[in-house]
Amino acid sequence: MAINGLNEFEIIEKIKRWLGSQDMTIPIGDDAAAFELEPNLLSLFTSDSLIENVHFKLDSIKPFDLGYKSLVINISDIAAMGGVPKFATVTLGLPKKTNLLFLKSFYKGLKKAADQYLVSIAGGDLASAKEMAINISLIGQVEKDKMLNRSKAKIGEKILVTSTLGASALGLKIALEPKLKTKHDAYLQKKHFSPVAKVREARLAAKLGAKVAIDVSDGLISDCLRIAEESKVGFKIYAEKVPVDDIVLKESKKLNLDALDMALSGGEDYELVFTSPETIAEKITKNFDQKGWQISVIGEIIPKGIEILDKDGKQISWRKGYEHKFN
Amino acid sequence: MAINGLNEFEIIEKIKRWLGSQDMTIPIGDDAAAFELEPNLLSLFTSDSLIENVHFKLDSIKPFDLGYKSLVINISDIAAMGGVPKFATVTLGLPKKTNLLFLKSFYKGLKKAADQYLVSIAGGDLASAKEMAINISLIGQVEKDKMLNRSKAKIGEKILVTSTLGASALGLKIALEPKLKTKHDAYLQKKHFSPVAKVREARLAAKLGAKVAIDVSDGLISDCLRIAEESKVGFKIYAEKVPVDDIVLKESKKLNLDALDMALSGGEDYELVFTSPETIAEKITKNFDQKGWQISVIGEIIPKGIEILDKDGKQISWRKGYEHKFN
Numbered sequence: 001m002a003i004n005g006l007n008e009f010e011i012i013e014k015i016k017r018w019l020g021s022q023d024m025t026i027p028i029g030d031d032a033a034a035f036e037l038e039p040n041l042l043s044l045f046t047s048d049s050l051i052e053n054v055h056f057k058l059d060s061i062k063p064f065d066l067g068y069k070s071l072v073i074n075i076s077d078i079a080a081m082g083g084v085p086k087f088a089t090v091t092l093g094l095p096k097k098t099n100l101l102f103l104k105s106f107y108k109g110l111k112k113a114a115d116q117y118l119v120s121i122a123g124g125d126l127a128s129a130k131e132m133a134i135n136i137s138l139i140g141q142v143e144k145d146k147m148l149n150r151s152k153a154k155i156g157e158k159i160l161v162t163s164t165l166g167a168s169a170l171g172l173k174i175a176l177e178p179k180l181k182t183k184h185d186a187y188l189q190k191k192h193f194s195p196v197a198k199v200r201e202a203r204l205a206a207k208l209g210a211k212v213a214i215d216v217s218d219g220l221i222s223d224c225l226r227i228a229e230e231s232k233v234g235f236k237i238y239a240e241k242v243p244v245d246d247i248v249l250k251e252s253k254k255l256n257l258d259a260l261d262m263a264l265s266g267g268e269d270y271e272l273v274f275t276s277p278e279t280i281a282e283k284i285t286k287n288f289d290q291k292g293w294q295i296s297v298i299g300e301i302i303p304k305g306i307e308i309l310d311k312d313g314k315q316i317s318w319r320k321g322y323e324h325k326f327n
Numbered sequence: 328m329a330i331n332g333l334n335e336f337e338i339i340e341k342i343k344r345w346l347g348s349q350d351m352t353i354p355i356g357d358d359a360a361a362f363e364l365e366p367n368l369l370s371l372f373t374s375d376s377l378i379e380n381v382h383f384k385l386d387s388i389k390p391f392d393l394g395y396k397s398l399v400i401n402i403s404d405i406a407a408m409g410g411v412p413k414f415a416t417v418t419l420g421l422p423k424k425t426n427l428l429f430l431k432s433f434y435k436g437l438k439k440a441a442d443q444y445l446v447s448i449a450g451g452d453l454a455s456a457k458e459m460a461i462n463i464s465l466i467g468q469v470e471k472d473k474m475l476n477r478s479k480a481k482i483g484e485k486i487l488v489t490s491t492l493g494a495s496a497l498g499l500k501i502a503l504e505p506k507l508k509t510k511h512d513a514y515l516q517k518k519h520f521s522p523v524a525k526v527r528e529a530r531l532a533a534k535l536g537a538k539v540a541i542d543v544s545d546g547l548i549s550d551c552l553r554i555a556e557e558s559k560v561g562f563k564i565y566a567e568k569v570p571v572d573d574i575v576l577k578e579s580k581k582l583n584l585d586a587l588d589m590a591l592s593g594g595e596d597y598e599l600v601f602t603s604p605e606t607i608a609e610k611i612t613k614n615f616d617q618k619g620w621q622i623s624v625i626g627e628i629i630p631k632g633i634e635i636l637d638k639d640g641k642q643i644s645w646r647k648g649y650e651h652k653f654n
Contacts (some may be wrong), residue, residue, distance in 0.1 A: 030476050083359070131458075
């Protein structure tokens with residue numbers, strides 16, 4: 001059943017059912033949602049758009065994953081501030097031919113992410129559109145002294161990154177090029193279509209004294225560059241220390257792809273990059289180890305410029321990663 | 328100059344300049360914006376999309392007005408909750424051919440509304456899209472005991488509406504049909520393209536004891552129906568008491584249009600409808616009069632059904648007003 005024929009309110013009634021009860025004073029259906037935030041905390045506010053044929057293709061992502069990922073990438077932005085996600089609004093532009101089952105799966109995926117990360121869906125809006133457009137806004141909160149940002153990186157600080165990189169980029173490649181096949185397609189595609197937002201990791205790093213973080217969305221180098229620009233510094237990365245995903249290392253050889261390039265510039269890993277003084281970096285490493293969470297020191301903050309060095313200390317060629325161009 | 332050729336960050340740098348300084352702990356340019364909300368208040372959260380050729384046509388609205396109105400209609404939702412607007416995110420989907428001057432005017436209009444209503448622009452996102460899509464999310468705040476909502480209307484309560492109705496609908500008609508012309512085109516179009524959000528009016532009504540409000544976006548009848556549905560009641564409107572705009576009354580005769588229909592079902596007036604017991608309705612009327620703010624008692628809450636009555640008490644025909652259909 002396509003949604004044409006239904007009006008906005010009929011669809012919203014269905015969405016309310018799919019989402020179930022939400023923890024709010026005034027839920028979906030009024031002029032605005034109302035809720036209480038913890039006093040004495042800073043509020044965080046982020047907003048992201050996903051547009052059909054720009055950020056996703058409907059023939060390569062499942063509707064459930066699209067709903068799940070749309071919320072998780074916003075949660076990842078709150079994580080990168082050291083915060084806890086709280087309330088989201090979801091606004092959709094929908095082509096008239098959109099299937100109601102598609103929409104149901106989308107909201108089921110969204111709800112799975114909301115339940116996992118304890119986020120309440122606080123409302124939104126629906127409108128018809130030529131191409132599908134998803135807009136999610138998310139409110140989170142963070143203790144003032146635990147906030148992580150991009151502008152406080154200091155010369156000499158270590159650069160750390162959580163878990164491994166590159167699997168999301170290879171997962172996307174495999175999804176878009178049906179000729180590419182590996183034994184690990186399911187693992188790689190899950191990394192791309194069903195990412196994890198590192199909320200607990202950011203909270204722990206902030207507790208241990210980290211002041212700076214960003215999530216790897218456009219690519220490790222691009223996102224480090226963002227820190228460098230905001231902090232008015234440069235950075236150096238030791239390529240051999242970059243934690244390239246094991247399966248990416250193995251499969252990229254067979255497929256004749258550059259695993260390091262995917263880890264440095266592929267993007268959409270949603271891992272976190274921290275910078276911090278060496279003593280704090282050591283504390284973070286020790287505490288992450290105890291929890292079984294992988295973390296790697298991959299470089300350091302320098303006065304200016306970008307250095308990506310191989311194991312002999314030679315500059316290697318690199319590309320910036322994803323940049324949204326209007327051409 | 329079209330925006331193609333520029334990347335997202337170059338455009339965001341320009342937007343930051345157009346918007347000027349914003350009152351925030353962490354401004355545009357980090358993973359999320361951070362700010363302090365007043366403790367002990369409820370937070371309000373609303374989100375609205377405007378899509379090209381669905382909600383607006385680029386050849387009939389000026390970019391400045393589009394920016395202004397996009398924010399004001401969200402502020403109107405916060406007003407309808409009795410709240411004060413605080414922080415907004417603005418996310419745009421932009422066709423590649425979009426002119427940079429268009430974008431500048433859009434943000435100048437947005438900034439005018441932000442300055443007037445003391446809203447800070449807390450960030451957002453840009454992406455390319457086939458048709459222009461504007462998404463604004465807005466956070467506001469309200470004292471717990473001053474919150475207005477749609478679900479508390481009680482049988483016997485009076486229905487009140489601020490100012491006058493119908494001018495926005497006629498203004499839109501004139502903009503879309505070049506053959507229609509009046510001596511008051513500027514006034515009428517301003518009512519449509521540059522609406523006012525009734526924040527102070529809602530605050531005063533709430534202070535005087537009103538518990539229920541909605542803003543007239545889809546049309547007076549449609550929006551009263553929203554209250555009726557959420558409150559599980561019916562309503563009665565006396566057509567002769569509906570404050571049809573004087574100029575609409577005059578000009579609609581010449582143009583052979585139905586002024587009452589525009590007032591009842593035209594929509595986008597962004598006036599506020601309140602319901603409240605008679606004693607409070609009298610207090611609201613008296614206090615509004617003292618401030619020179621027009622307010623009219625137009626009907627009352629009844630157990631069920633919709634009655635729109637002419638001066639002889641006969642049911643008159645009416646239509647529901649704007650409904651977003653996906654067909």
